[in-house]
Amino acid sequence: MITQEEINELNTLFKGVKPSGIIQKAFELNKEAVVTTNFRPYEAAILHAVSSVEANIPVVWCDTGYNTPQTYRHAETVIKDLNLKVSLYVPKQTSAHRDVVMGIPSVDAPEHALFTEQVKLEPFKRAMEEHKPKVWFTNLRQGQTAFRDSIGIFSVSKDGVLKVSPFYYWSDADLDTYLEENKLPNEFKYFDPTKALENRECGLHA
Numbered sequence: 001m002i003t004q005e006e007i008n009e010l011n012t013l014f015k016g017v018k019p020s021g022i023i024q025k026a027f028e029l030n031k032e033a034v035v036t037t038n039f040r041p042y043e044a045a046i047l048h049a050v051s052s053v054e055a056n057i058p059v060v061w062c063d064t065g066y067n068t069p070q071t072y073r074h075a076e077t078v079i080k081d082l083n084l085k086v087s088l089y090v091p092k093q094t095s096a097h098r099d100v101v102m103g104i105p106s107v108d109a110p111e112h113a114l115f116t117e118q119v120k121l122e123p124f125k126r127a128m129e130e131h132k133p134k135v136w137f138t139n140l141r142q143g144q145t146a147f148r149d150s151i152g153i154f155s156v157s158k159d160g161v162l163k164v165s166p167f168y169y170w171s172d173a174d175l176d177t178y179l180e181e182n183k184l185p186n187e188f189k190y191f192d193p194t195k196a197l198e199n200r201e202c203g204l205h206a
Helices: 004-013 019-029 043-053 069-082 095-101 112-131 172-181
Strands: 033-037 058-062 085-089 135-137 154-156 162-164
Touching (some): 004 154, 019 043, 019 135, 019 162, 033 112, 043 069, 058 112, 095 112
Antiparallel strands (some): 154 162
């Protein structure tokens, strides 16, 4: 188990390091790793960066069932172009069924916690229980939410997994350049049914 002191040291040492160097360091610490994605904007960057270092890394996609047609098409393109090894996790109830009994509750509604558990948290827990990673690559960035501002490149998840965010200090403009240089697509027509606001934490990370 990595200590907070070691996390702090890693965050100091790797603050100015390129994503590829951060990813290589994470694999040195432990090769039992996954990268998670929901194919939101800029996700092609983390998927490209990690799979460039380790082509066979398991990619965990937790699909809420409420993605836009554009997101699904984007996902198919990225998966094919990067030859990703995707493990898909979906809710145990279809969105069509849930739409009848619950719909998409507002964030203030009593049903919102149950909705988030069903469409996001339960599939994610199932994924992590099956893969049992020691390292979790994610595309969290500073400035997205108050919680994400506090964690740094390296952090530890609530389940004790080493969480690595190689693009943590990158801006949208930096990522635009990365996508362009690596001929990677992007897609902005993305919908997260568990959030009312873009800067709201979804529950997987906090």
